[in-house]
Amino acid sequence: MQNPAPENLDLILAALGDPARRRAVEFLKDGPRRAGEIAEAAGMSGPAMSRHLRVLRKTRLITEERVEEDARIKLYRLERAPFEALSGWLEEVSAFWGDSLQALKAHAESVVREEKGAGKSPPVRAARRSGP
Amino acid sequence: MQNPAPENLDLILAALGDPARRRAVEFLKDGPRRAGEIAEAAGMSGPAMSRHLRVLRKTRLITEERVEEDARIKLYRLERAPFEALSGWLEEVSAFWGDSLQALKAHAESVVREEKGAGKSPPVRAARRSGP
DNA sequence: TTATTATTTAACGCATACGTTAAATAATAT
DNA sequence: ATATTATTTAACGTATGCGTTAAATAATAA
Numbered sequence: 001m002q003n004p005a006p007e008n009l010d011l012i013l014a015a016l017g018d019p020a021r022r023r024a025v026e027f028l029k030d031g032p033r034r035a036g037e038i039a040e041a042a043g044m045s046g047p048a049m050s051r052h053l054r055v056l057r058k059t060r061l062i063t064e065e066r067v068e069e070d071a072r073i074k075l076y077r078l079e080r081a082p083f084e085a086l087s088g089w090l091e092e093v094s095a096f097w098g099d100s101l102q103a104l105k106a107h108a109e110s111v112v113r114e115e116k117g118a119g120k121s122p123p124v125r126a127a128r129r130s131g132p
Numbered sequence: 133m134q135n136p137a138p139e140n141l142d143l144i145l146a147a148l149g150d151p152a153r154r155r156a157v158e159f160l161k162d163g164p165r166r167a168g169e170i171a172e173a174a175g176m177s178g179p180a181m182s183r184h185l186r187v188l189r190k191t192r193l194i195t196e197e198r199v200e201e202d203a204r205i206k207l208y209r210l211e212r213a214p215f216e217a218l219s220g221w222l223e224e225v226s227a228f229w230g231d232s233l234q235a236l237k238a239h240a241e242s243v244v245r246e247e248k249g250a251g252k253s254p255p256v257r258a259a260r261r262s263g264p
Numbered sequence: 265t266t267a268t269t270a271t272t273t274a275a276c277g278c279a280t281a282c283g284t285t286a287a288a289t290a291a292t293a294t
Numbered sequence: 295a296t297a298t299t300a301t302t303t304a305a306c307g308t309a310t311g312c313g314t315t316a317a318a319t320a321a322t323a324a
Binding site: 294 | 297301304310
């Protein structure tokens with residue numbers, strides 16, 4: 001029970017799908033920054049970025065922390081976990097190719113289909129053509 | 133000049149950010165499928181999925197091909213390149229952590245800031261506190 | 265040609281997302 | 295208490311995205 005729930009992937013991907021948020025993330029690559037700096041770096045108003053940050057926060061792509069020495073300041077930093085989750089999903093999808101496994105797998109299935117006629121999710125079923 | 137243009141990343145991420153499209157992608161993991169099957173698997177009408185497929189096609193996450201034996205049928209299949217582009221970007225962002233490079237980098241910068249007062253993009257600038 | 269099957273466009277309604285400016289909070293400093 | 299700086303929330307207009315049904319294409323079969 002350490003998995004961040006699968007639905008998060010949609011949120012993570014959607015969060016990163018916005019250009020402004022992606023700019024923010026790339027900006028934070030160089031270290032924790034304040035909201036105002038992020039907004040400026042992304043070329044938009046504070047309020048606009050504030051809402052983007054909220055979206056990123058909700059997915060835990062970023063976290064906030066107050067600076068001890070000056071509690072007025074909040075710093076945002078990238079968080080590792082969501083990126084790893086995404087990375088894991090990508091690998092899972094890409095395992096598809098791995099070692100030319102694609103054709104192999106596809107062919108194997110088509111063979112199975114040919115033999116079984118129609119499985120539970122008939123991948124081609126080729127609109128039964130008139131015959132051989 | 134083999135790079136798929138950086139802006140594509142936004143498109144790719146946005147494309148994968150939609151649940152229906154992600155379901156489609158995961159469904160295609162098992163091999164090429166027809167549009168109708170994909171729509172059914174995702175639990176939505178053909179037209180709805182058709183537009184999702186167009187989005188995925190635009191990012192080249194999927195490609196279409198006609199079946200020789202029955203040209204009425206078009207099969208969609210996952211394409212490798214965009215996933216690799218995304219994977220590359222992820223690695224680039226994640227290089228940030230790599231080997232506890234984060235704290236190191238962040239600290240180094242804060243030191244530089246202390247010494248220089250204000251660089252070109254002052255990461256903290258700590259709202260100059262009253263002073264030591 | 266006419267009919268059949270698969271897929272895409274078109275048109276509609278609805279909801280959500282985005283950015284802006286103005287007002288509200290939060291934390292300190294004087 | 296009042297002022298200052300940083301950030302968030304509220305309110306507003308506009309635009310884009312999504313799903314549905316109905317109509318249009320595409321490719322073939324009879």
